[in-house]
Amino acid sequence: MPDTQDTLKFTPLYDRHVALGARVVPFAGYNMPVQYEGVLGEHKWTRESCGLFDVSHMGQARLTGAGAIATLEALTPTDFAVLNPGKQKYSLLLDDNSGILDDWMVSRPEDDGFFLVVNAACKDQDFAIIAGNLKPDTNFDVLADRALLALQGPKAKDVMQAFCPAACDLYFMECGTFELLGETAFVSRSGYTGEDGFEISFPAARVGELWDQLLTHPSVKPIGLGARDSLRMEAGMPLYGHEMDASYTLAEANLGFAMSKSRVARGDIKGFDRLKDQLDGKLDRVRVALKILSGPPAREGAKIVAKDGGVLGVVTSGGPSPSLGYSIAMGYVPPAEAAIGTQLDVEVRGKPYPAEIVSLPFVANGYHRKPKA
Amino acid sequence: MKFTKDHEWVEVTGDTALVGITAYAANALGDVVFVEIPEVGKSLTKGDSFAVVESVKAASDVYAPVSGEVVAANDDLPNSPDTVNAAPESAGWIAKVKLSNPAELDELMDRDAYEAYLDTL
Numbered sequence: 001m002p003d004t005q006d007t008l009k010f011t012p013l014y015d016r017h018v019a020l021g022a023r024v025v026p027f028a029g030y031n032m033p034v035q036y037e038g039v040l041g042e043h044k045w046t047r048e049s050c051g052l053f054d055v056s057h058m059g060q061a062r063l064t065g066a067g068a069i070a071t072l073e074a075l076t077p078t079d080f081a082v083l084n085p086g087k088q089k090y091s092l093l094l095d096d097n098s099g100i101l102d103d104w105m106v107s108r109p110e111d112d113g114f115f116l117v118v119n120a121a122c123k124d125q126d127f128a129i130i131a132g133n134l135k136p137d138t139n140f141d142v143l144a145d146r147a148l149l150a151l152q153g154p155k156a157k158d159v160m161q162a163f164c165p166a167a168c169d170l171y172f173m174e175c176g177t178f179e180l181l182g183e184t185a186f187v188s189r190s191g192y193t194g195e196d197g198f199e200i201s202f203p204a205a206r207v208g209e210l211w212d213q214l215l216t217h218p219s220v221k222p223i224g225l226g227a228r229d230s231l232r233m234e235a236g237m238p239l240y241g242h243e244m245d246a247s248y249t250l251a252e253a254n255l256g257f258a259m260s261k262s263r264v265a266r267g268d269i270k271g272f273d274r275l276k277d278q279l280d281g282k283l284d285r286v287r288v289a290l291k292i293l294s295g296p297p298a299r300e301g302a303k304i305v306a307k308d309g310g311v312l313g314v315v316t317s318g319g320p321s322p323s324l325g326y327s328i329a330m331g332y333v334p335p336a337e338a339a340i341g342t343q344l345d346v347e348v349r350g351k352p353y354p355a356e357i358v359s360l361p362f363v364a365n366g367y368h369r370k371p372k373a
Numbered sequence: 374m375k376f377t378k379d380h381e382w383v384e385v386t387g388d389t390a391l392v393g394i395t396a397y398a399a400n401a402l403g404d405v406v407f408v409e410i411p412e413v414g415k416s417l418t419k420g421d422s423f424a425v426v427e428s429v430k431a432a433s434d435v436y437a438p439v440s441g442e443v444v445a446a447n448d449d450l451p452n453s454p455d456t457v458n459a460a461p462e463s464a465g466w467i468a469k470v471k472l473s474n475p476a477e478l479d480e481l482m483d484r485d486a487y488e489a490y491l492d493t494l
Contacts, residue, residue, distance in 0.1 A: 039429040040404040226403075226430050296407050297427055320406045320429050327407075349409075349425070 011056035012147050012204045013211055020222055027225060028120035030057040035224040042227035043322040046193055047363075050153035051223035052214050059123025060143040060201055064113035067135030072106065072114060074133060077250060077269040079260035083108045088173045088188050092250055092258045093118075093126055098271030099246035100253065102126050103238070105199075107175040107188050115175070115186055117148065117199070119240045146186075147207035152197035152231075154366055155219040160198055162217060167198060171370035181210055192228065194235025194365040233328060234321050236289060236360030242300060242316045243287055243330055251278035252332065254287040254360075285313055285332040289360045290346065292318075292327035295353030298346035304331050305345045305352060312337050315346060321362060328362050329355070374462065375478060376487035381438040382462055383481060390478075391466045392438055394426060397491055399461035403428045405454045410446040411468050417441055419477055424467045426457055435467060439477045445469035 009030045017024060022033035033054065035042060045051055063071060069080045077098075078091040088107040092100050102122040107115040118126045127142050134140055151159055160167050164180045167187045175188035183203050191197040202210055214220050229239070238244050244253050249271075256279075263269050264279070292298055302315040318329030329346065337344065340359050345352035375383045380398035384391045399405065407427040417423050422434035423443070446468050450456060457465040472478075482490060 034430070035403060038404050040406070043429070230429050296409055296425065297432070299432060320427070322406075322429060 009057075011054055012207050013054045013056065016208060016211060017054065017222075022222070022224060025225075028057055030120060032057060033222070033224040035226045036222050039224070039226035039230065040322050042221065042223045043230050045221050046153045046195065046223055046227060046231055047323055048154065049221070050151060050155040050159050050197075050217070050219045051193070051227070052211070052220050053150040053152065053223050053228055054147075054211070055150050055199075056147040056204065056207070057120035058148055059116070059118040059120065059126060060146050060148060061116045061118070061127060061130070062113055062141045062143060063116065063130070063138060064141075065138040067138035068112075068114055070135040071130065071133065071138045071140075073263070073268075074135070075129065075270070076104070077259035077263050077275075078106070079262045080106065080108075080114070082260070082262070083114075085109070085111050086174055086176055088175045088190055090258050092255065093122075093129065094270045095246050096271055097246075098249045098269065098275040100240075100244040100248050100250065100255075101129070101246055103240055103244060103255075103258070105188070105190065107186075109175050109177050109186055115201070117201075122240060143201070145204050146201050147204040149200045149202065149207065149211065149214070150191050150193075150197060151200065151214065151220070152191045152193040152195045152223075153219075154196060156195070156197040157368065159214065159217045159220055163213065170198075172196070172367040174370075181206060181213070189368060192235075192237060193231040194237070194361055194363060194367075195231075196366050196368045229317075230319060230322055233317055233319065233330070234323055234361065234363040235365060236330070236362055238287065238330070239317060249275055249278055251275060251283060252285055252287065281335075283335050286335050286338050287316075287330060288333055288338045289358050289362060290315070290318070290329040290331060290355045291358045291362075292329060292346060293354040293356060295351075296348045297327040298329045298348050298353070298355065302329070302331075303347040304333055304355075305347055306337065307344060309352075312344065318346075323363050333357075375438075375481035375483060376490075377436070377438045377481060378490065379436050379438075381435060383438045383478065384466075385472070385478060388475070389444060389469055389471050390439060390441070391469050393466040394435055394457065394461055395487070396461045398433075399458050399465070402426060402433060402457075403430065405457040408450040408454045408457060408467070410448070410450055411443045413443055413446055415443040417443065417470060419474075426454075437470070438481060439470060439472055439474070441470040441473045443468050444471045
C-alpha cells in the first residue's frame with residue numbers, strides 16, 4: 001500500500017538527516033535518508049573507511065523466559081538451543097508452507113533471552129505472529145524505544161575503539177551489552193554490507209548524541225539507504241521483498257545456512273514436506289548471481305533468458321556495482337542453468353544482453369572472524 | 374535554451390536542436406553511471422522515450438522534447454556517463470535532432486518560466 005506523507009513515521013535522527021543535506025524518501029513506512037553526498041561516494045567510503053547508517057526503522061524485540069527457545073524454533077528452521085550466550089544467528093520466519101515471511105538476526109546477549117532485529121516493512125506482521133504464538137513462560141517485548149545504528153567498513157573497529165573499546169573484542173556474529181555514553185548499548189559485530197562492522201541498539205532518546213559523537217570521528221561519514229542497497233548486493237545478501245517472500249523457500253533462496261541440521265533431523269520445521277522435497281533436489285528455481293557482461297544494468301523485473309531465447313527466470317535485484325565497475329544482479333533460474341560459468345542473457349527494454357552466472361559474494365567480505373582453534 | 378516539464382532542454386540552431394537533461398534533473402538522479410543514447414536516423418515524436426540515463430539506484434527515461442530525426446548522438450556519454458552530472462546543459466548533450474515541427478518549440482518554457490516551474494516542485 002502506498003504511503004502518504006501524512007502517515008510516514010520518523011526515526012529519532014530525522015532532523016539530523018535533513019540538516020546533513022540528505023535526500024529523504026519514503027521507505028517501509030518511514031522518512032529515510034536515501035543519500036547524503038551521493039550513492040557512489042557513500043558506497044566507496046564504506047568499503048574503504050567507515051559508514052554510519054541509521055537503521056532505526058527496523059524492528060527490535062526481546063524474547064525471554066523458559067519458553068523463548070521453543071517459541072523461536074516453532075517459527076523458524078533454526079536450532080536456538082545451541083546458540084550460546086554472546087552469539088548471533090541469521091534466521092527466517094516461515095509460514096505453514098515453509099515460505100519466507102521475513103529474515104531476522106537473532107542474538108543471545110545473555111543466558112536468558114534473545115534479541116531480534118527484523119525488517120521494517122515486516123515488523124508489524126512479525127511481532128503479531130510472535131505474540132500470537134508464545135509458548136508458556138515466555139515474555140515478549142517490542143523495543144519501540146530503541147534506535148539502531150550500523151557502523152560498517154574496514155575502519156569501523158578503529159571508531160569503536162574510540163567510543164566503546166570493549167566491543168572490539170567481539171568477533172563476527174558475536175554480541176554483548178556494553179556501556180556507551182552511560183547507557184546500555186546492545187552491540188553485535190555484524191551488518192549488511194559485507195564489511196567488518198557493528199550494529200548498535202541504543203535508547204532512542206539519546207541516539208542523537210551518539211550519532212553526533214560518532215560523526216566527529218574522521219573516518220566516519222553518514223551513509224544512506226541507496227548505498228546500503230548497492231553494498232548488500234555486492235555482498236550477495238538477499239533483501240526481503242526482492243530475493244525473498246512467502247513464495248520462496250530457503251532452499252530456493254540458497255539460505256540453507258539459516259537452517260540447522262538438528263531441525264532437519266527432527267523434521268519439525270514448518271511446511272517441512274515441501275522443504276524436504278526441495279532439499280532432496282526437487283527444485284524448480286534457485287537464487288543465482290549474475291555478472292552482466294555488457295549493456296545497461298539489469299534491474300529488478302528484467303527477464304533472464306537462455307541463449308535460445310527461452311525465459312528462465314527473473315532478476316530480483318540488480319544494478320551497477322560501484323566497487324567492481326560492472327553491473328551485477330541476483331535472480332532465479334532453474335537449477336540446470338545455475339552452474340557457475342553458465343552463459344545466458346538478461347532482457348532490458350526488450351533487448352537481450354549477455355550475462356554469466358558467477359559465485360556469491362560478488363565482492364569478498366571483510367568480516368572479523370574468530371580464528372579457527 | 375528551452376525546457377520541458379520533464380526536465381529536458383532544447384538548444385536550437387537553424388533547423389536542428391541539441392537536446393539533453395537539465396541540471397535539476399541531473400542533480401535529482403545523482404551519479405549517472407550509464408547512458409543509453411539513441412541511434413542516428415531514429416525518428417522521434419515529441420514525448421517518445423529516446424534515451425535512458427541510469428544512476429546506481431534507478432533508470433530514468435529521457436523524453437523527446439520535440440519531434441524530428443536523430444542526426445547525431447553524443448558518443449562520449451556511454452564511456453563518460455558522469456559528463457551528464459558535470460555539464461548537463463552543455464557537454465552532456467544527448468542527441469542532435471532535425472526538427473520536423475518547429476512550431477512545437479512554442480510549447481516549451483524559457484529559462485525564467487522553467488525556474489519558476491522548479492520553484493513549484
